[in-house]
Structure formats: structure tokens, C-alpha cells
Amino acid sequence: MKKEFQLSEDQLQILVSELTRIYEQEDRFVFLLNGDLGAGKTSLVKEFCKALDPNVAVDSPTFSIVNVYSCSDLKVYHMDLYRLESVEEIEDIGFWEYLDKKTPVFIEWPAKIADLLPEEDCVNVEITVNSQGWRDYSVFYSS
Numbered sequence: 001m002k003k004e005f006q007l008s009e010d011q012l013q014i015l016v017s018e019l020t021r022i023y024e025q026e027d028r029f030v031f032l033l034n035g036d037l038g039a040g041k042t043s044l045v046k047e048f049c050k051a052l053d054p055n056v057a058v059d060s061p062t063f064s065i066v067n068v069y070s071c072s073d074l075k076v077y078h079m080d081l082y083r084l085e086s087v088e089e090i091e092d093i094g095f096w097e098y099l100d101k102k103t104p105v106f107i108e109w110p111a112k113i114a115d116l117l118p119e120e121d122c123v124n125v126e127i128t129v130n131s132q133g134w135r136d137y138s139v140f141y142s143s
Contacts, residue, residue: 002140006130009040012047015137019048019123028123028141029102032110035127040135041108044125045078048104052076061108065093075103082109087116 005015022028033041046058052071061067061080069076077098084090090113098105099121107113114122119142126138 001143002138005137005139006134007137008134009043012040012044013051015044015139016047016051018139019125020051022123022139022141023104026141028121029104030099030117030122031104031106032114032117032122032124033106033108033127034110034124036129039127039129041106041127042078044127045076045106048106049076066098075101077101077103077105078108079106080108081112084112087112 003018005018007014019031033044035041042058042060049056049058049069049071052074056069056071058069058078059067061078062082065080065084067078069078079093079095079098081090084093095113099117110117123139123141126136126140128136130136
């Protein structure tokens with residue numbers, strides 16, 4: 001299945017509603033976020049968490065590698081694999097344990113691990129900035 005959206009940052013809730021539907025109805029919980037630096041990957045996670053709990057503070061996990069957000073009664077995991085060099089380094093952070101929880105996991109820069117992930121759990125989110133400064137989002141997963 002594939003859906004495309006062209007949204008301003010103020011309209012991110014539209015995309016969040018679709019991701020929430022996929023998580024709840026399709027039982028997919030790993031969101032692979034692909035996009036250039038500054039494309040809005042962390043902004044998307046921030047909006048997703050805000051929909052669950054408006055008081056949650058979301059920061060980029062660039063230096064921490066993994067951030068955990070308590071959103072009401074749901075934990076959301078947010079990872080940035082940019083600085084990790086190998087699958088071994090990714091495994092060293094306890095990567096597979098995060099997936100065992102079946103709770104939303106957002107992964108920035110997932111290319112190093114995407115081929116090892118169970119396809120039936122994953123949703124790909126491609127983000128590009130278009131010439132008008134809006135974001136083009138392509139959300140797809142195998143059915």
C-alpha cells in the first residue's frame with residue numbers, strides 16, 4: 001500500500017493520523033524515516049508524540065542514539081542510526097529489544113538495518129522538501 005501527502009509543517013497531524021491508523025489497524029509499529037538532514041524526520045516524531053500526550057518533550061536522538069518518550073500509557077522509541085557504522089554497533093545498543101515491545105519505533109537513517117527488519121512490521125516514510133518549502137511524504141508498506 002502506498003499513500004502520498006504534500007503538507008506544510010502545520011498540517012503534519014494529517015500524516016500522524018494516517019500513521020496512527022496504520023499502527024492501530026495494520027499492526028505495524030516500525031516507522032523507517034528516510035530524508036535529508038532538515039527534512040523533518042524529528043518534527044514528524046514530535047507531532048506523533050504530541051497527539052498522544054501534548055506535554056511530552058521530543059528531541060533529536062542524534063547524540064543519544066535512542067530516545068524514549070512516555071506518551072500517556074504508551075512508550076514511543078525514537079532512534080537515529082546516522083552515526084553508527086555497522087550492524088554490530090546497532091545491536092550493541094539493544095536494538096532488537098526495542099522491537100520486541102510492539103510499541104511505536106521511529107528510526108531515522110534506517111538504511112543500515114532495513115534489510116534485517118521484518119517487512120510485515122515496517123512502514124517506510126520518505127520525506128522530501130519540495131520547491132515551495134512544503135514536505136512531500138510517501139508512506140508505503142507491503143500488504
